Amino acid sequence: METIKTDLLVIGAGSGGLSVAAGASQMGADVVLLEGHEMGGDCLNYGCVPSKALIASGKSAYGMAHARQYGIADAEPRVDYAAAKDHVRDVIARIAPVDSQERFEGFGIRVIREYGRFVGKDTVEAGAHRITARRIVIATGSSPLVPPIPGLDTVPYLTNESLWALNDRPDHLLVIGGGPIGMEMAQAHRRLGSEVTVIEGARALGKDDPEMAAIVLEALRAEGIEIAEEALAREVRGTPGAIEVETQDGRVFKGSHILVAVGRKANTDKLDLDKAGIKTSRTGIKVDASLKTTNPKVYAIGDAAGGLQFTHVAGYHAGIVIRSALFGLPAKASTNHIPWATYTQPELAQVGLTEAQAKKEYGPRLEVVRFAFQHNDRLIAERKTTGLIKVMVVKGKPVGVSIAGHQAGELINLWSLVIANGLKMKHVANMVSPYPTVGEVNKRAAGAYFSPRLFENETVKKVVRLVQRWLP
Incomplete structure (x- = not known):
């Protein structure tokens, strides 16, 4: 096993981890970056980038069908769902070089394509490597949360990760979860020709101001999206292409495909955090205002830190950590301006x-x-x-x-x-x-x-x- 000593070890090559690694290396620190999956993390490969690309496809189709108000004849869009997914993949491919292993190695960063796990307070093992670092940053992001709905494991379901491999347009997409991911994908698919039903256990877009959310929901319903609120899923059943969701109040919703979009969970299971004295909370890794964990040598940023789950928050956290870990300056994260x-x-x-x-x-x-x-x-x-x-x-x-x-x-x-x-x-x-x-x-x-x-x-x-x- 190779032994490596470094100033800074970054675990996770998503937006936050890449920002920390690039900034630290260019300021003179010796940096090792671990990534066991894809460079760029969820945002590039499954989240922000592909979703906005598919939204753009839907917006184009909608514009064709609603041009009369501008003096242009409406035209029925001929949607090629597989080609829309090719557009998504092309967008990812155009951005990917910015997050590539080669680019970060060009900064002088040692990039190791393995998952890491703690074996001590300042030591992590990753494949055939044992890395000891002065400071460690956990930037492992999050994954789709799949709720324990009875029967869900018996039918094929989609998440924001597996959705992008689907090349056949769903005839009727059932979306469990009325948050931002669920509502964005609901509208995109409706505009691309699918029937769409959103099933939300509480209030759709419930984290936003109710008056403002109502403006958006009214527009989505006007486009033909069925939005069922206070509809907590009790059971899922059926076969591929013929799926049913029954809610606690007895309502039954039928569709061809099901997308689970009820939230996300921090990726911490593989890290063996207890061996480094790092405690977790209900939502992620426990951190203080400076983003330090219960191990003062280790920071957690972005989704892993269990707070607001946005790419731009991870980038903001990166700046906090660089000031603290590299320069020893006091730096605290806040959320009032996010x-x-x-x-x-x-x-x-x-x-x-x-x-x-x-x-x-x-x-x-x-x-x-x-x-x-x-x-x-x-x-x-x-x-x-x-x-x-x-x-x-x-x-x-x-x-x-x-x-x-x-x-x-x-x-x-x-x-x-x-x-x-x-x-x-x-x-x-x-x-x-x-x-x-x-x-x-x-x-x-x-x-x-x-x-x-x-x-x-x-x-x-x-x-x-x-x-x-x-x-x-």
Whole structure:
């Protein structure tokens, strides 16, 4: 067995692990990177990238079938589902070199394509290698959670991992789980010609503001997607191509394929964490604010750390770890400025507190500012006026923003910047947006905050009248 000593060992070559490894190596650290599966992790191979590629295919088909409103004749799209999957694979292939083993070896990183397991507090074995490191970063990501529904193991089912190998379009896709993954894939498949039923045990898009989620759900139902809420699956039965899901209240849903999208679980089972004195929680590895585990030599980032499960969170965590592990500087992770988005059409995005959370925390000090998309000229021109932005404000400072509508995932970027840097509504109001753009929605929301202070304030009116008397 080869013995290796290094400054930093990174376990997992997903987005977070690759960011840590590349940053540390380019700053002069000796780095070893372990990956037992595919470089790029879930995001590149099964998650963010392929899902957005398939969404793009669905959006194209939908646009053809709904062109009349722009003066173009509607056309029935001829969907080639296998070709759409080829498009997905091509997109992955074009991005893959950025995450490739060769590229990271070019940074001077030792890349070992094996799974690792702890054999001591600072030592990991991976295949024929025994690696001792000054600091270790666990970036093993997460996998689809498959719930113990009776009968599920007797029928073929899909997850976000196995879905991409399917080249025959489902006639009727049953989706168990009404979260972001489930709703995105539901709409994409509906637009590509499948019948779709979403079966959600509680409330669909339940982690988002209910008012904003309702805007999205109404649009999805209008496209012909059946969304059954408060429908907890009790039993799955059937044969390939003829599957039934029965819920606790006795409803039965029939389809040809079933996609399980109820959440994800941290990949920790193979690590032998107890041998390194590393404790876990219900959702992942236990970490403190600096992302250190109960073993001070070991960090956990991204999905493995059991918090928000987004690629951009893993990248953010990477920066925290680099400051701490490489420079010994104090660095703490926070979540108040972390945005997320669901890429349905219309999109759904959030940063900071929702309205309900902000009311609970701030009570009467909270102001909620609203601006409807129907008042934005660019959105009127593009006939995409379904949407709303809500900004939760305390003493002039945004503490949360919820957006449902066209390009919500793009619009939320500005508010993430504002909240991350402690900026106020006046800073957004001072911004000048080119006309006509969707981005004016953000500025108009800020304007809605100041309008009553300026136009409905009697003191302001008195001052203006007084000044006018004295102006030459």
